Amino acid sequence: MKGLVEFVSGGPQPGGFYFAIPRGSHAARLGNEASISQKVEVKAGYVYSLIFGATRTCAQDEVLRISVPGQTTDISIQTLYSTDGGDTIALAFKAIAPIVRVTFHNPGIQEDPTCGPLLDAIAIKLMPPAKYTRGNLVKNGGFETGPHTFKNFSTGVLLPPKKLDRISPLVGWIIESLKPVKYIDKKHFSVPSGLFAVELVAGRESAIAQIIRTVPNKFYTLTFTVGDAMNGCHGSMMVQAFAGKETLQVPYVSQGKGGFKTASFRFQAISARTRITFFSAYYHTKLDDYGHICGPVLDDVIVRPVF
DSSP: OBSOEEEEESEEOGGGOEEOOTTSSEEEEEOTTOEEEEEEEOOTTOEEEEEEEEEOSSSSOOEEEEEETTEEEEEEOOOOSOTTSOEEEEEEEEOSSSEEEEEEEOOOOOSSTTOOOEEEEEEEEEOOOOOOOTTOSSTTTTOOSOSOOOSSOOSOEEEOOTTTOSSOSSTTOEEOSSSOEEEEETTTSOOSSSSEEEEOTTGGGOEEEEEEEOOTTOEEEEEEEEEEOSSSBOEEEEEEEEETTEEEEEEEEEOSSOEEEEEEEEEEOOSSEEEEEEEESSOEEETTEEEEEEOOEEEEEEEEEOO
16 A cells, blocks of 8 residues: 555545445545555456446545556546446456556545545456357357456446457457446346346447458348336437448337347448447436436347348
8 A cells, every 4th residue: 555545434424525335334545646456366368357346535536547567547436327426347457467466546636635536346357258159240249248246236337438448348349439338237237138238328428349250242130139227217218230331220218117129130241340339329317316327228239140
């Protein structure tokens, strides 16, 4: 540890502060220029996802700098995506040595020294390589291979865009937008199929894509499922899908109580590589909390050749 690192308890604090620590009773608060780190045994050459819970303590901007050997990422702690005031975030990194030091650092100089981000849950998971499933040209089309999710509490895991994280913690997929997408689990949300899905939480600024192998001029069918996460996200939703030169808009009216529908369309490959992309056409907020944004759920992405 370097600088002022405090072990704090959740709840009301002196001076009128309130520390939201949704994943437990205690957290570490990083003061100005403070850092906390730990050495972790890993397998060199393998990809890992790093998952952590972070909460800002003041209304002003707070940034958390996460470093592993060969990679440094600055994350803005906004708490716009979770109703409890705490976001869970996942990053990915490739281990370059059998032991790596993971460091969390507060690079800011806050006017109020009692400010500074809170860390209250950290996990590291070995990520398996992307694999195809029989009859599907999309890798990890059901989003079943992704970062760790905390079993006792979850508001979803935010996956930052590739400009912040070169290696995606969602195996096979690219977060190619300005804002994150959210990885959700069946235990805490409505998931159309399997155990996990993706919520497109930031409208057109929240997009997910994959580049698949295709045969030029051959026709393919793209099938996918859209729905809502049963988290109070309501309204007339629209998921847009792109493949080759084709696009499809899929409307979905959400009551925020769960549900889904399946859509498909045919496209013609124009090269040996085809990018498939999904994003939400609109912005949405939760029915009981207009300060937190949300969006439609995407699951079961399948591409098959047309014979």
